[in-house]
Amino acid sequence: QEDLEALIAEFQSLDAKKTQVVESSCPPPSPRLNGSLSAHPEKDELILFGGEYFNGQKTYLYNDLYVYNLRKNSWSKVDIPNPPPRRCAHQAAVVPTAGGQLWVFGGEFASPNGEQFYHYKDLWVLHLATKTWEQIKAPGGPSGRSGHRMVACKRQLIIFGGFHESARDYIYYNDVYAFNLDSFSWSKLAPAGLGPAPRSGCQMATTPEGNVVIYGGYSKQRVKKDVDKGTLHTDMFLLKAEGAAKEEEKWTWSRLNPSGVKPTPRSGFSVALGPNNRCLLFGGVHDEEEEESIEGDFFNDLYFYDMGKNRWFPGQLKGPKSEKRKRRRGRQAEGAGDEEMEKPPQGPLEIVKEVVGEDGTVMTIKQVISGPAEEKERSESEEEEEEDGALGQQVEPCPRSSAMLAVKHGVLYVYGGMFEVGDRQFTLSDLYSIDLHKMDEWKVLVEMDPKAQEWLEESESDEEEDDVEGAEGGEEESSEEESEDEGGEEQHPPVEPEEKHPDYLARTEQYWIKLARTNMGPEAKEKKVVKVAHAMAKTFYEDSV
Numbered sequence: 001q002e003d004l005e006a007l008i009a010e011f012q013s014l015d016a017k018k019t020q021v022v023e024s025s026c027p028p029p030s031p032r033l034n035g036s037l038s039a040h041p042e043k044d045e046l047i048l049f050g051g052e053y054f055n056g057q058k059t060y061l062y063n064d065l066y067v068y069n070l071r072k073n074s075w076s077k078v079d080i081p082n083p084p085p086r087r088c089a090h091q092a093a094v095v096p097t098a099g100g101q102l103w104v105f106g107g108e109f110a111s112p113n114g115e116q117f118y119h120y121k122d123l124w125v126l127h128l129a130t131k132t133w134e135q136i137k138a139p140g141g142p143s144g145r146s147g148h149r150m151v152a153c154k155r156q157l158i159i160f161g162g163f164h165e166s167a168r169d170y171i172y173y174n175d176v177y178a179f180n181l182d183s184f185s186w187s188k189l190a191p192a193g194l195g196p197a198p199r200s201g202c203q204m205a206t207t208p209e210g211n212v213v214i215y216g217g218y219s220k221q222r223v224k225k226d227v228d229k230g231t232l233h234t235d236m237f238l239l240k241a242e243g244a245a246k247e248e249e250k251w252t253w254s255r256l257n258p259s260g261v262k263p264t265p266r267s268g269f270s271v272a273l274g275p276n277n278r279c280l281l282f283g284g285v286h287d288e289e290e291e292e293s294i295e296g297d298f299f300n301d302l303y304f305y306d307m308g309k310n311r312w313f314p315g316q317l318k319g320p321k322s323e324k325r326k327r328r329r330g331r332q333a334e335g336a337g338d339e340e341m342e343k344p345p346q347g348p349l350e351i352v353k354e355v356v357g358e359d360g361t362v363m364t365i366k367q368v369i370s371g372p373a374e375e376k377e378r379s380e381s382e383e384e385e386e387e388d389g390a391l392g393q394q395v396e397p398c399p400r401s402s403a404m405l406a407v408k409h410g411v412l413y414v415y416g417g418m419f420e421v422g423d424r425q426f427t428l429s430d431l432y433s434i435d436l437h438k439m440d441e442w443k444v445l446v447e448m449d450p451k452a453q454e455w456l457e458e459s460e461s462d463e464e465e466d467d468v469e470g471a472e473g474g475e476e477e478s479s480e481e482e483s484e485d486e487g488g489e490e491q492h493p494p495v496e497p498e499e500k501h502p503d504y505l506a507r508t509e510q511y512w513i514k515l516a517r518t519n520m521g522p523e524a525k526e527k528k529v530v531k532v533a534h535a536m537a538k539t540f541y542e543d544s545v
Contacts, residue, residue, distance in 0.1 A: 004118040008085045008109055015063070015083055021131045022079040028446045029066045029075065031427035031453075033418045036092035037404035040128060041100045044070040046406050046413060047128075049104065052088035053427050056456040059114040061086035065126075068431070070408060073445055083133050084124045085109065091150035093157055095181065099129025103157055105179075108146035119144035119164050123179065140186040142177045147200030147218075154210050155181045158239075161217065163200045172198035172219040176239065176251070195253035196237050203271045205279035207307045212239040213256070213279065215305065218267035232265040232286070260312040263303040268401030270417070274436050275410045278304045280315070282414060285401040298399035298419045302412075302434075317394070318440050396442045397432045410437045413445075421535050422516060424455050 035051025048066040052059060063086040065078045090107025094100065103125050109118040121144040123136045142148070148162025157179040163172045174196055176189040196202070202217030214237045220230040236256040243249045263269070269284030281303045285296040302315030397403075403417030414432045418425055431446035516533035517524065 004109060004111060004116055007111075008118065011063075012085055015085075016081070018079055018081040020081065023067075023076055023131075024079075026066070026075050026077045028429055028431065029064075029416075031429040032062060032088075032416050033402035033404075033427055034088040035062065035404050035416070036090060036104070037406040037413065037415050038092050038094045038102055039406045039408040040067075041094050041096040042128075043100075044408065046070065046408065046415075047092075047094075047102055047126075048404065048415065049092060049102070049126075050084075050087050050090060050107065051404075051416070052110070054114065054425055055454050056425070058112050058456075059110045061088060061109055063087065068413075070411075078131065080126070080131055080133055084122065084135070085120070087120060089146035090120070091148060091159070093150050093152045095152050097181070098127065100127075102126040102128060103150075103152075105150055105157070105159060106142070106145050106148055106162065116167060117146075117165050119146055121145070136184060138179070138184055138186050140188070141179070142175065142186075143173075145173060148173070149202055149204035149214075151204050151206045151212065152181075153206045153212060153241075157181065158204075158206075158212055160204055160212075160214060160239075161196070161199050161202060163198075163219075170220070172200060174198040189251050191239060191251040191253045193253035194255070195239075196235065197233065199231075199233050201267055201269075202233070203269070203279065203281055203305075205271070205273055205305075205307070208277060210241050213237070213305070213307060214239065215281075216263070216266075216269070230267075230287070232267055234262065234265050256310060258305065258310045258312050260306075261303075261314055262312045263301075264299075266299060269299075270403045270405045270414070272405040272407045272412060274304065274407050274412065276306075277308045278306050280304050280405075280407075280412065280436075282405060282412075283397075283400050283403055283417065285419075296401075296420055298401060300397050300399040315439060317396075317442075318438070319394075394441075395444055397430070398428075398448075400428060403428075407436070411435050415446075422532050426453060 029048060030053065032051035032053050036047075036049050038047045038049075039045075040047060046068040048068065049063070051062050053062075054060070063083050065080060065083065067076050067078055068074075069076070084104055087107035087109055090104055092102055092104045094102050103123070105123050106120050108120065110116065121142060123138070123141060125134050125136060126132070127134065142159055142162075143164065145162035145164050148159055150157055150159045152158075159177045159179070160175075161173050163170060176191060176195075178187050178189055179185070180187070196214055196217070197219065199217030199219045203213070203215040205213045207213060216235075217233045218230065219233065220228045223229045236258055238254050238256050240252045240254065241249050242252060263281055263284075264286065266284035266286045270282045272280055272282075274280045283299050283301070285298045287296045303312060304315055305312050397414050398419065400417035400419045404415045406413050406415075412434050414434075416428045416430070418427045420426070428448055429446070429452055430444070430448040433443045433445055434441070513529060513533040516529050
């Protein structure tokens with residue numbers, strides 16, 4: 001702990017050397033997850049802060065600030081003196097006060113080898129109009145934590161849950177704190193009623209009435225020495241504010257029992273507040289323990305929760321009218337992806353499929369669903385048209401967890417995140433958008449750059465694990481050079497990046513199978529190894545087909 005505090009202090013002294021605001025245009029940010037993406041309350045901009053990146057050997061933490069211009073589809077980096085220390089798994093909330101404020105609380109810093117953690121309990125505000133960071137030092141706030149959730153509710157910031165982990169132990173929280181944006185003071189709430197169990201990574205949203213909705217999350221508990229049991233929560237709660245005077249506000253927990261189709265159990269999902277009194281949930285992962293290994297099923301689906309109707313429903317792409325009916329039949333006929341669940345048959349149905357998506361990831365899709373009523377309204381001529389139609393290519397983000405979301409003008413933006421293939425982690429830097437009013441198509445604003453992917457095996461350079469630069473979060477270019485120097489030819493497939501080969505998979509299949517078998521171990525079944533190999537290959541060459 002003392003070592004980490006010294007490391008953080010060292011980084012802060014480096015940041016303190018910045019004396020003026022410098023804004024410069026730049027390429028898209030490097031791959032990362034568990035940062036925050038926030039919509040500017042007055043401008044057509046998104047604000048990206050912090051996050052983490054792991055390359056197999058080192059953990060990189062960031063405190064840089066990027067601004068994405070929605071109209072120009074361009075990024076700029078904003079260096080501001082005295083920023084918050086590097087962190088990930090923090091929370092950020094925007095309020096429209098004085099030209100816009102971005103409030104940041106908590107999060108964690110990790111040692112370069114990823115084995116030690118420091119959890120922050122600091123509160124910061126970025127004044128967007130003047131581009132200045134300010135630390136707000138007020139007593140009585142939450143303890144240090146990450147994985148918590150924070151929302152702006154009337155003139156307060158409400159914080160719930162999270163966890164704290166040390167080398168010896170961990171604890172999950174279900175406490176609730178409020179920070180008053182007028183008096184700049186903390187208060188710990190003591191709601192009546194039975195509230196959620198301790199958890200992190202839940203969905204938290206503010207209703208128009210000033211109440212707070214909580215859904216899902218993750219927690220773990222020790223069942224015996226060195227054995228932990230994880231829990232994926234799927235329950236839902238309402239934290240209701242009662243009382244006219246703010247000073248005398250009384251809060252009450254109550255259980256919600258929503259109708260509709262709830263999200264399948266998962267952790268690592270991302271959330272945002274959408275239009276029409278709806279909050280949304282995107283992606284995530286469901287980890288299944290197989291003997292001594294954990295295998296994750298990653299998602300790229302959208303779910304909406306209608307706060308007025310207390311109802312969940314899956315986000316269904318409508319697509320262009322001429323293709324809509326064709327795609328529906330095509331997906332059902334081929335069983336070729338998770339969009340099969342867009343128009344299921346009538347009655348409850350459990351679908352369990354393992355597929356390789358167009359993006360190359362292996363997905364196991366499990367869902368209990370009921371068919372929408374509009375399915376009945378289709379005419380026989382539509383059925384015939386479907387049979388004649390070919391399936392059109394559908395662009396969509398690849399399945400992932402820990403992505404960053406923001407909504408502006410009714411458009412959802414999804415940036416970064418990660419997924420795993422075998423023992424390897426792919427950290428993303430792509431950017432997608434979808435109009436939540438139309439729900440017609442995903443748009444690719446920034447494509448994933450395969451050359452930005454690196455993975456260094458643990459055994460390659462154990463002596464570098466304690467290198468301070470790892471946690472500093474330096475430029476990714478240096479990391480790529482390091483990868484090429486240390487890993488040699490094995491780090492990259494035997495195909496030049498600029499080549500465009502439709503038969504790329506056949507030409508390099510043995511390379512990927514060898515790599516997959518190395519990752520998965522000699523006990524892995526051949527069929528599974530081949531499937532993972534195809535997923536890895538397609539991920540790297542998705543723009544080469």
